[in-house]
């Protein structure tokens with residue numbers, strides 16, 4: 001596959017220009033383009049330029065707003081609500097970050113309840129930014145129902161990611177951000193494209209039987225990671241990002257996505273904790289140094305690494321060298337920018353096509 005090398009500035013300009021052309025206002029185009037560029041920078045490509053069709057298609061079919069201004073409400077001294085009014089999540093989260101951080105520092109702990117937001121992004125950016133403010137952070141999002149509960153055959157959970165961040169001295173925060181499914185959906189689609197079988201334990205076919213055939217898996221359902229344990233995590237995330245914050249469960253988001261865009265609308269819960277308020281005589285430096293003892297013990301073992309270290313390593317390089325983008329994706333985005341039909345964008349061949357297939361509950 002031929003690639004083209006772009007600087008991060010070029011990635012941002014390409015994404016933003018395209019989003020503006022297709023009807024997003026300046027604030028949304030800027031926030032989404034930044035999210036997409038950060039994903040390319042850290043080589044989380046399924047959330048990079050590849051995601052542009054999700055953003056645009058949801059706007060084109062009228063399921064997403066391209067100009068809704070998120071509104072902030074204080075629900076309790078430590079709980080801030082941000083209503084995205086069916087806009088995409090990057091702008092809502094951007095608007096909610098400062099009030100959340102401020103309240104976490106005032107109260108010791110605070111939560112941001114994000115509502116009515118379409119979310120097709122990774123979660124590490126929001127928790128990483130909060131940890132850069134000296135806070136410990138968690139984020140939870142439900143999605144479209146692709147995942148069965150342990151022992152079941154009918155999908156009810158989304159791939160439901162959760163993320164955690166811990167501030168570090170002289171180092172970017174420790175972050176993990178992982179789906180509750182055994183594999184990312186995109187990984188199954190990549191294997192279908194490449195004609196490779198799935199490892200056992202990733203999926204079941206439409207007949208409810210285990211399958212290693214990616215096509216069967218996409219027509220069937222994904223499995224939670226770690227059997228009943230991942231299933232419990234997926235269940236918890238459903239409750240935190242749905243009923244707790246007054247928003248949709250994954251199967252309801254699936255029903256809400258009538259045009260089958262694959263861009264679910266729903267809630268997100270973000271929790272921020274000020275470590276210095278969690279112990280008598282709290283001292284961020286000392287608490288971080290204590291955490292480092294654990295990281296050293298892990299890293300002195302061959303074969304280990306800390307979550308997020310891969311991202312930080314490639315980030316360092318890509319900020320200097322730029323990133324590679326499949327030429328077919330780049331060409332299609334360029335054509336699309338110039339006004340070609342949305343279907344063409346959804347049908348590019350440079351990477352795996354995610355848009356256009358959805359599992360109902």
Ligand code: NDP
Nearest residue numbers: 121122123143159161176177178179184307308309310311
């Ligand atoms: P991965 O399994 O690739 O990675 C999960 C985490 O584990 C990452 O933090 C990763 O760090 C870390 N990690 C990976 N390998 C190791 C290792 N050997 N040692 C230590 N840590 C390791 O992610 P998933 O496929 O589960 O999720 C991918 C992304 O998809 C997430 O960003 C998630 O937010 C997003 N997503 C979004 C959805 C939505 O609806 N918005 C739905 C589902 C997923 P590192 O990054 O450094 O590799």
